Amino acid sequence: MLKKLYHQFASPKTYIVLVNKMYPYVFYISLCIYTVALIWGLAFAPADYLQGNSFRIMYLHVPASFLSQSLYLAMAIAAAVFLIWKVKLAAYMIKAIAPIGALVTFIALISGSIWGIPTWGTWWQWDARITSTLILFIMYLGLISLHSSFTNFEKADKFISVLVLIGFVNIPIIKKSVDWWSTLHQPASITLTDKPSIDPSMLYPLFFSMIGFSGLIICLVILSSKVQIFNREASKSWVKDNV
Amino acid sequence: MSDSPMLEVKNISFSINQNRLFQNLSFDLFKGQAIHVKGANGSGKSSLLRILLGISSPSKGDIIWHNISKKVFLGHKNVLKNYLTVADNLHLHGLDAAHPEVKSMLQDLNLHNKTELLVGNLSYGQQKKLALVRIFLNTSNVIILDEPCVGLDDQTRKLITSFLSSELNKNKSIIYTSHIPLELSSKEVMVGGF
């Protein structure tokens, strides 16, 4: 039965069918959630006692940076799957996620800079977390350019997987950098173990914005993966039926 | 020729970027036998050789080698260092230029008085001959060659062909591609045809 499951999930055709069914739900639900979260956060949550209203960019910045790391983690898992079990769909997913990952990292960096101007007085600082996130952004760009520079796709898949795994050392550095070094960037307010240090009236819209934003980004990933699959499997007959 | 094949190739297919080069190719290779791989340019002959060497792998099908200690290969690249002398290059391949066997081979190929020349200063044909020295002085029982006689004059080509025949008599097997016809008793395998 496990083998049957494996064959089902590893097949691009089944993936497309599954994804086509799920997409409308994911899109509309995420859109609703994120809109609610934004309205709540932007209009109804109280102003921060230190930062005033400028903290509200958190509702964009935090989900974006969370996603930039999660998407890389997803790529790393896909890379491991591809290298160990040679599932081609995993390689397509890496190529699909990379541009989206670059996009959210960019959003995180820009929104972080904008937030920094009123709060820190500067829009850039070479501290550990910000620099590592910049490195993450460069890695995303490197992955995209590496894959497109190869004409032989099978080779390109292997290279990009190796590269994703090598670059994975950066993720723990980003996550833990605010704990290891005392830096300008504030430490994590939400951890798995402790009570959150952020007020509930700001916390709930933050949660919803994380879920909503993640959902919307997942929609983008789905669209991107469909493009990749159709591109790469273009010679197969079922593609012509679905496009 | 012994009864069990040294190499069995079963229904292999190979494609690059979803373009199929060849499919359902099967053949056997016996000891002391030569196989001449034929096909048009770009039909996948070199790819087939690389699959047999283990560098690439086929998209489908099996390759089974029996009792093989080593293979030796000469392709389009000569595996020679241009900035080293002929003797140094032989040293890199584990051959001593002063050894009598090596010396006689070099003499046959007219390279014996050039051992202290830099390989970069040799002509194309001379470099090719030097590359072939490594093949003939090797102890492996499978020889795989990709266009071995390109750039060689007629006399040298006949010499190389006679060397290859004597290798076959020593019960070694040869797989080669060559646009130039060689007078070697070999089985033909066609590649491509799409």
Next chain:
Amino acid sequence: MFIIFKLELFKLRKKLRAWLGPILVFLLITISFPLTIELASDDLKNVFYSVLWIASLLTVMVSVEGIFLEDYEDGTLENFSVTNDSLFSMVLMKIFIYWLLIGIPISLLGTFFSISMSGQMSSLNVALPAMLISTYIFINLFSLGNSLSLNKGSVLGALITMPLLFPILILLGKIVLNANFGFEIYNLLLLMLGVLLLIIVFIPFIISFIIRTHLE
């Protein structure tokens, strides 16, 4: 393994421009810094370690560019992968020999310069181990980048190597800071040694996978 070591050493030893050139580049950088900045000024004495690190970084970057390219183009790598199961031993030996012929001389020269710059023998304890370890790490990282761009230009390789270099550079920067304030640097050196021991096996393994993929 030892045979591979001897052959690789033989190859590189004879290719004078491959290792003597980089050493001269290093000399050029380390000498031109004091010449263009006022000789032995106090500022320079404090930052001279950084000058050494940057000089060794640039030297290694320049020298490792062709580490696999030549062997790839003349078929040596292909031949090796036919006759051996994996390229791991060849890559490991290549990197080691590059370190022997380039990394160690640079470290010795750099230490000599730093002692003469600061006038104290204590810089021996800072510069020598730091440079020995960091040059080996740099060679590993730049080889990794170059193995990726084996059949294209080397721009891509540099792009990939850049993010991986940053942690090492940060460590080296901390060493300069601590050395100048007289703090202990042994913990940082041990950290760097730890990183080196980790990558000394992993990187050749990854590189051999990458090269085998290139050869396919």
